[in-house]
Amino acid sequence: MKVSFKDLGLVNTREMFAKAVKGGYAIPAFNFNNMEQLQAIVQACAETKSPVILQVSKGARNYANQTLLRYMAQGAVEYAKELGWKRPQIVLHLDHGDSYELCKSCVDFGFSSVMIDGSALPYDENVALTRKVVNYAHKHDVTVEAELGVLAGVEDEVSSEVSHYTKPEEVIDFVKKTKCDSLAISIGTSHGAYKFKPEQCTRDPKTGRLVPPPLAFDVLKAIEKKLPGFPIVLHGSSSVPQEYVDIINANGGKLPDAVGIPEEQLRKAAKSAVCKINIDSDSRLAMTAAIRQHFAEYPGHFDPRQYLKPAREEMKKMYEHKILNVLGSNGKAR
Numbered sequence: 540m541k542v543s544f545k546d547l548g549l550v551n552t553r554e555m556f557a558k559a560v561k562g563g564y565a566i567p568a569f570n571f572n573n574m575e576q577l578q579a580i581v582q583a584c585a586e587t588k589s590p591v592i593l594q595v596s597k598g599a600r601n602y603a604n605q606t607l608l609r610y611m612a613q614g615a616v617e618y619a620k621e622l623g624w625k626r627p628q629i630v631l632h633l634d635h636g637d638s639y640e641l642c643k644s645c646v647d648f649g650f651s652s653v654m655i656d657g658s659a660l661p662y663d664e665n666v667a668l669t670r671k672v673v674n675y676a677h678k679h680d681v682t683v684e685a686e687l688g689v690l691a692g693v694e695d696e697v698s699s700e701v702s703h704y705t706k707p708e709e710v711i712d713f714v715k716k717t718k719c720d721s722l723a724i725s726i727g728t729s730h731g732a733y734k735f736k737p738e739q740c741t742r743d744p745k746t747g748r749l750v751p752p753p754l755a756f757d758v759l760k761a762i763e764k765k766l767p768g769f770p771i772v773l774h775g776s777s778s779v780p781q782e783y784v785d786i787i788n789a790n791g792g793k794l795p796d797a798v799g800i801p802e803e804q805l806r807k808a809a810k811s812a813v814c815k816i817n818i819d820s821d822s823r824l825a826m827t828a829a830i831r832q833h834f835a836e837y838p839g840h841f842d843p844r845q846y847l848k849p850a851r852e853e854m855k856k857m858y859e860h861k862i863l864n865v866l867g868s869n870g871k872a873r
């Protein structure tokens with residue numbers, strides 16, 4: 540049975556992005572695949588009145604079950620209202636759809652937005668696949684994110700050895716031909732908790748920490764010039780907070796040289812046409828750090844609520860921090 544996202548109380552990204560580009564802020568796109576993560580996201584967004592994109596990757600869909608995810612998203616809307624958020628603006632988005640069939644299935648299942656990632660394909664095939672998805676999605680008022688340029692790193696089943704920055708000279712043609720609603724670009728962000736190899740980085744002489752290479756803001760600027768006001772998306776934009784890495788490593792974990800995108804660079808990006816910033820790894824790190832610390836302090840605990848509660852609190856703190864201090868999306872959905 541087909542379900543429209545509108546019946547679930549969800550919204551698509553059209554109006555949300557238009558406002559964000561104009562207002563110089565970015566919408567958080569947080570991945571989720573379990574209840575505690577979703578609770579933390581909804582609590583953080585309801586308290587800060589931030590619009591939000593709930594993202595589900597193909598892997599998460601397989602992990603959590605698509606029917607359950609749909610009702611969880613519907614539940615998120617109702618829960619947000621219960622928390623006093625009168626008009627929650629929540630998007631349910633497919634992250635890195637890799638086929639027309641998957642995107643169609645998500646549209647039919649109540650997603651309000653889908654990404655078709657044809658970035659690994661030759662240009663013309665990416666155009667054709669994206670166009671096909673857009674044709675179907677737009678019939679159901681579902682918005683479509685496409686991708687041009689290849690990110691390095693690993694996120695679920697997306698992996699690439701090399702990073703190819705988006706070519707600004709291609710964007711006008713691509714958007715015109717595909718009619719996509721937003722475009723993920725490659726300017727040096729990367730998936731996962733190991734975004735850069737130590738040899739790509741410099742070291743801070745004081746702290747000994749890795750300092751990653753800066754994002755290619757010149758490429759972003761050139762794209763903005765070609766497509767004024769068009770919504771741009773950044774994937775792989777976790778900051779990999781070193782305090783979480785330290786807690787994990789101090790409590791039996793092993794994450795050597797995990798490094799992310801510095802928040803001041805994301806802050807700068809959020810003020811531009813970048814209107815959606817994807818954050819996944821930071822939530823995983825917050826959860827793992829809290830759980831590892833809890834087990835170190837309470838080795839006798841075995842009720843999952845005992846360690847998932849502090850994990851949820853830590854994730855919520857992290858989400859709020861991103862909304863208030865990095866993206867500037869607070870107060871934009873009252």
Ligand SMILES: [Zn+2]
Pocket residue numbers: 635694730774775817
């Ligand atoms: Zn991604």
